[in-house]
Amino acid sequence: AQSVTQLDSQVPVFEEAPVELRCNYSSSVSVYLFWYVQYPNQGLQLLLKYLSGSTLVKGINGFEAEFNKSQTSFHLRKPSVHISDTAEYFCAVDAGGTSYGKLTFGQGTILTVHP
């Protein structure tokens, strides 16, 4: 079975500092990877996704992620965070097969940006 591990449950950072949220997945076969953001008491919103091609993926709000097949990682980065980036972030994988379209989510990382 697929598993996704987000290595940090909470990441505090100061405004305008860079941030990296780490995600590792278990599958060695082709996968499709996603990062979502959730603001308090709301649904999830897609930040970016990796399907194929360039391993560096750019998303909304200045976020980007790098797919590393050998390390089975898909870390999310932003060079300079804002207070408004405070939210919970989820990494997810679609490993396909007979359950195509079904996503497995990590446990989430709460990003708190301090002034």
Add this chain to the structure above:
Amino acid sequence: DGGITQSPKYLFRKEGQNVTLSCEQNLNHDAMYWYRQDPGQGLRLIYYSQIVNDFQKGDIAEGYSVSREKKESFPLTVTSAQKNPTAFYLCASSIGRLGVEQFFGPGTRLTVL
């Protein structure tokens, strides 16, 4: 505007009562999903449906039931058999193909007293 609606936003029920959570989408998506979210546990899949009149159990289906009689609707019933029903419930939909993203509703917070 196209999207997913969940109602109500907050729901309170007494222990032992069944409760049905609504999920409607007007995105013309084939696939729909129900997740349960608890602090520190991410999203766990309860049920999913890839086409009308068909659905499959997810990872934590015990104590829940669903129906998919219409493409746009996928209601979730939390039964009295669910031992710990208090949680945040999220509905999602997608076009149901490999590698496509899911779109999420705003969620329903269920509290069982």
